Amino acid sequence: MKYFSKLFFLLIVFNVFSQNDQEMIEKIFDNTMSSSKTYELLDHLSNEIGGRLSGSLNAERAVEWGRDELKKIGFDKVWLQEVMVPKWVRGPKEFALIETQPGTTFNVDACALGGSVATPSVGIKANVIEVHDFDELKELGKEKIDGKIVFFNRPMQSNLISTFQAYGEAVDQRTNGAVEAVKYGAIGVIVRSMSLRLDDYPHTGVMSYGQLPPSKRIPAAAISTNASEKLSNLLLINPNLKFLLRQQCKQYADVKSHNVIAEIKGSTYPKEIILVGGHLDSWDLGDGSHDDGAGIVQSMDVINILRKSGYKPKRTIRVVLFMNEENGTRGAKKYSEISKKKSLNHIFALESDAGGFSPRGFSFTSNKENFSKILKWKNLFAPYLIQSFETGGSGADIAPLETKNNVLAGLRPDSQRYFDYHHAANDTFDAINKRELELGSFAMTSLIYLFDKYGVNN
Amino acid sequence: MKYFSKLFFLLIVFNVFSQNDQEMIEKIFDNTMSSSKTYELLDHLSNEIGGRLSGSLNAERAVEWGRDELKKIGFDKVWLQEVMVPKWVRGPKEFALIETQPGTTFNVDACALGGSVATPSVGIKANVIEVHDFDELKELGKEKIDGKIVFFNRPMQSNLISTFQAYGEAVDQRTNGAVEAVKYGAIGVIVRSMSLRLDDYPHTGVMSYGQLPPSKRIPAAAISTNASEKLSNLLLINPNLKFLLRQQCKQYADVKSHNVIAEIKGSTYPKEIILVGGHLDSWDLGDGSHDDGAGIVQSMDVINILRKSGYKPKRTIRVVLFMNEENGTRGAKKYSEISKKKSLNHIFALESDAGGFSPRGFSFTSNKENFSKILKWKNLFAPYLIQSFETGGSGADIAPLETKNNVLAGLRPDSQRYFDYHHAANDTFDAINKRELELGSFAMTSLIYLFDKYGVNN
Numbered sequence: 001m002k003y004f005s006k007l008f009f010l011l012i013v014f015n016v017f018s019q020n021d022q023e024m025i026e027k028i029f030d031n032t033m034s035s036s037k038t039y040e041l042l043d044h045l046s047n048e049i050g051g052r053l054s055g056s057l058n059a060e061r062a063v064e065w066g067r068d069e070l071k072k073i074g075f076d077k078v079w080l081q082e083v084m085v086p087k088w089v090r091g092p093k094e095f096a097l098i099e100t101q102p103g104t105t106f107n108v109d110a111c112a113l114g115g116s117v118a119t120p121s122v123g124i125k126a127n128v129i130e131v132h133d134f135d136e137l138k139e140l141g142k143e144k145i146d147g148k149i150v151f152f153n154r155p156m157q158s159n160l161i162s163t164f165q166a167y168g169e170a171v172d173q174r175t176n177g178a179v180e181a182v183k184y185g186a187i188g189v190i191v192r193s194m195s196l197r198l199d200d201y202p203h204t205g206v207m208s209y210g211q212l213p214p215s216k217r218i219p220a221a222a223i224s225t226n227a228s229e230k231l232s233n234l235l236l237i238n239p240n241l242k243f244l245l246r247q248q249c250k251q252y253a254d255v256k257s258h259n260v261i262a263e264i265k266g267s268t269y270p271k272e273i274i275l276v277g278g279h280l281d282s283w284d285l286g287d288g289s290h291d292d293g294a295g296i297v298q299s300m301d302v303i304n305i306l307r308k309s310g311y312k313p314k315r316t317i318r319v320v321l322f323m324n325e326e327n328g329t330r331g332a333k334k335y336s337e338i339s340k341k342k343s344l345n346h347i348f349a350l351e352s353d354a355g356g357f358s359p360r361g362f363s364f365t366s367n368k369e370n371f372s373k374i375l376k377w378k379n380l381f382a383p384y385l386i387q388s389f390e391t392g393g394s395g396a397d398i399a400p401l402e403t404k405n406n407v408l409a410g411l412r413p414d415s416q417r418y419f420d421y422h423h424a425a426n427d428t429f430d431a432i433n434k435r436e437l438e439l440g441s442f443a444m445t446s447l448i449y450l451f452d453k454y455g456v457n458n
Numbered sequence: 459m460k461y462f463s464k465l466f467f468l469l470i471v472f473n474v475f476s477q478n479d480q481e482m483i484e485k486i487f488d489n490t491m492s493s494s495k496t497y498e499l500l501d502h503l504s505n506e507i508g509g510r511l512s513g514s515l516n517a518e519r520a521v522e523w524g525r526d527e528l529k530k531i532g533f534d535k536v537w538l539q540e541v542m543v544p545k546w547v548r549g550p551k552e553f554a555l556i557e558t559q560p561g562t563t564f565n566v567d568a569c570a571l572g573g574s575v576a577t578p579s580v581g582i583k584a585n586v587i588e589v590h591d592f593d594e595l596k597e598l599g600k601e602k603i604d605g606k607i608v609f610f611n612r613p614m615q616s617n618l619i620s621t622f623q624a625y626g627e628a629v630d631q632r633t634n635g636a637v638e639a640v641k642y643g644a645i646g647v648i649v650r651s652m653s654l655r656l657d658d659y660p661h662t663g664v665m666s667y668g669q670l671p672p673s674k675r676i677p678a679a680a681i682s683t684n685a686s687e688k689l690s691n692l693l694l695i696n697p698n699l700k701f702l703l704r705q706q707c708k709q710y711a712d713v714k715s716h717n718v719i720a721e722i723k724g725s726t727y728p729k730e731i732i733l734v735g736g737h738l739d740s741w742d743l744g745d746g747s748h749d750d751g752a753g754i755v756q757s758m759d760v761i762n763i764l765r766k767s768g769y770k771p772k773r774t775i776r777v778v779l780f781m782n783e784e785n786g787t788r789g790a791k792k793y794s795e796i797s798k799k800k801s802l803n804h805i806f807a808l809e810s811d812a813g814g815f816s817p818r819g820f821s822f823t824s825n826k827e828n829f830s831k832i833l834k835w836k837n838l839f840a841p842y843l844i845q846s847f848e849t850g851g852s853g854a855d856i857a858p859l860e861t862k863n864n865v866l867a868g869l870r871p872d873s874q875r876y877f878d879y880h881h882a883a884n885d886t887f888d889a890i891n892k893r894e895l896e897l898g899s900f901a902m903t904s905l906i907y908l909f910d911k912y913g914v915n916n
Contacts, residue, residue: 029617030617034616034617158491158492159488159491159492161487161841161842196893197892358816358872358874360843383619384619385619385818385845385846385872387843387846388843388845414816414872416816416891416893416894417893417894420891433874433875433878434655435621435654435874435875436875439874
């Protein structure tokens with residue numbers, strides 16, 4: 001009987017514990033879906049501030065707004081962490097056209113890639129050579145490329161369920177197209193927009209010249225997927241057509257900006273830090289609602305929701321609004337550098353930077369021991385259709401915080417629509433569904449609750 | 459050794475089989491995502507035909523289009539199945555306003571509910587009484603309700619992960635509000651739109667007068683969620699405000715329409731029928747892209763995709779475009795009536811009528827034996843993030859086909875956005891994401907492939 005009672009007692013305790021978690025997560029769900037501030041916060045960030053490229057006035061307005069809102073929410077401490085960031089400015093709207101013969105032209109929706117140099121003020125005008133990868137570029141060689149504009153037109157693959165994978169496999173054209181093409185004498189590059197949809201939006205994004213000296217740099221622009229299809233078709237008819245590109249973007253000296261950090265000290269383990277965050281900067285074409293306004297406001301709202309649900313964190317919770325993820329990740333570098341200097345112990349960090357869509361799960365960077373513990377929580381999320389717990393990357397801003405024993409995670413929303421908006425003028429508040437955004441807040445808050453309650457194996 | 463070899467052989471066979479399925483489903487995925495016609499078909503149905511309420515000219519155009527397109531796809535047989543359907547016509551745009559005092563008015567976005575009677579041509583104007591359910595109506599009684607317009611304002615619950623559940627728990631206000639309110643002398647009813655979003659779209663949908671004689675019927679309209687909030691707030695300030703509603707809708711005698719049916723005879727078991735379908739009719743306010751253009755074009759495309767994937771069905775595949783799901787389900791009744799008369803054996807039927815969003819799984823109506831067989835297929839869908847295999851309902855059009863041994867299923871897409879568009883003017887083609895729509899075609903085709911290959915336990 002004695003052993004039986006003990007077993008019985010243990011069973012009860014176990015059940016009570018897991019039921020408690022289930023109940024708490026239900027509470028978190030109810031509170032998020034009925035009274036969270038996530039959507040309202042994003043409304044302000046997107047519609048009152050808007051696009052906020054690092055180094056811009058809007059980025060500084062976003063920093064101030066973030067600090068003020070976090071203060072309103074009520075943390076033990078809210079502060080700004082100084083960081084020098086690149087300042088690249090697009091300048092007047094780009095102009096591009098296809099000239100099939102003198103007097104016959106087609107306008108093209110184009111935008112400079114982030115970090116690109118300008119064209120001469122009258123633009124560049126040259127023949128176009130279409131390629132699909134760097135091998136093709138090499139095969140064509142200087143003979144075929146010299147003096148031309150190289151047109152990278154390899155579409156994102158449609159037959160991958162993860163659009164992020166499709167992006168990863170196509171984005172080298174955007175990031176390294178210019179530095180590769182210039183080897184063979186190209187005078188500029190235009191890149192098919194990183195989108196799976198056929199439409200008229202050009203999608204910007206970062207590009208790099210590597211070690212190329214400034215005098216050798218050639219302008220790089222994205223053109224819309226519709227324009228890419230058109231240009232490709234016109235090239236079949238007339239390989240001698242000309243392309244005109246004019247852009248007046250400019251790289252300035254680095255300027256001062258900030259990560260925004262807020263913290264509530266843990267009641268029991270104040271030295272164990274749980275971080276939640278996203279990036280406050282965005283590209284300049286849209287208002288950055290999905291990338292990454294969503295992640296910012298979801299992170300900001302976690303404490304509100306925990307509080308409403310009557311939960312008091314045992315560990316220290318930090319909200320970090322990272323600056324400059326898009327073109328430098330200087331904020332992330334600065335944050336991890338200072339954290340290391342101070343020997344801060346981030347036991348868990350969670351990033352949301354994949355859009356404000358219905359959450360499908362999380363991706364974890366974790367050792368095996370911790371991951372098997374995490375997998376036991378999976379069933380708590382299943383009633384909310386959050387079903388994928390995978391190992392893999394977390395997010396660009398928290399990745400530098402990885403240690404042998406901590407856990408990093410990225411929220412993984414449904415990715416099907418993400419690249420319709422990514423880095424383009426249509427990444428705006430109207431592309432956000434309130435419930436989908438809030439489900440992300442719910443998922444994040446629930447995971448943070450569990451990590452706060454149970455910690456990690458050290 | 460003998461037994462070992464047998465076992466070994468069986469293991470190989472088993473592995474080959476399951477690998478074959480995995481490979482076929484991968485092929486189906488590739489073909490769907492790279493070259494399906496689903497989106498193109500919907501473009502035509504939505505943009506060239508548009509809203510197609512039963513009994514309307516557009517519904518007949520949709521029937522002709524469906525027949526012609528199915529013929530183009532290439533079936534053994536395509537035919538129309540005659541069915542008499544209700545004909546209700548909205549008439550000129552409805553007009554509604556709130557009058558807080560003579561001369562002070564607020565326009566209200568309103569639409570007649572499907573099946574409602576008209577108001578007198580000058581409209582009805584009366585005091586408003588807000589209620590949230592039929593119990594409250596009863597408590598208020600004739601004294602408080604007589605001569606007034608009853609305003610049903612119970613919102614869909616936001617803290618349910620399934621928006622269909624939230625709809626199910628709120629929709630009695632729309633379907634039975636009039637017949638309940640008239641018991642206490644109401645002269646009209648206005649109903650908060652069945653939507654989880656605050657916006658200006660009124661959402662129509664079917665209502666019923668039950669056995670109420672025509673002379674006793676009162677007009678019923680939906681008003682937008684924003685208007686509902688406003689009216690509720692104004693009623694707090696001024697309970698004596700008046701509401702004016704004018705609508706000129708009319709119920710005509712039933713007219714002839716059709717289900718559209720296409721069939722490919724099975725090579726091995728031609729008497730075992732696998733049905734896939736959706737409903738061809740829609741409400742009249744939008745173009746019915748999600749409800750249920752999506753289900754129609756996904757169903758139509760299944761054979762295309764199977765063919766491209768090199769699969770030849772062993773069982774008979776039927777595509778059925780049902781008429782009149784929205785206000786009568788007469789097509790479904792007729793189809794099942796004739797099927798029973800002919801003793802047709804539908805071993806499996808699959809319906810898509812929950813929008814063209816990312817598929818999350820299926821809901822099955824099945825006996826235990828078949829369901830345990832189905833559950834073994836679940837892993838084949840997991841790589842595509844189709845993760846929910848549940849028992850429950852299937853769909854309104856196929857439900858009458860249920861037998862002890864067959865299986866019915868409904869595609870279950872992500873439901874978060876569905877009621878933003880459902881029965882409203884914004885259920886249009888631009889609310890469709892091509893990839894999400896196609897993923898539905900993929901999921902459906904894969905499930906049909908498995909049922910065709912393995913059948914059910916009879």
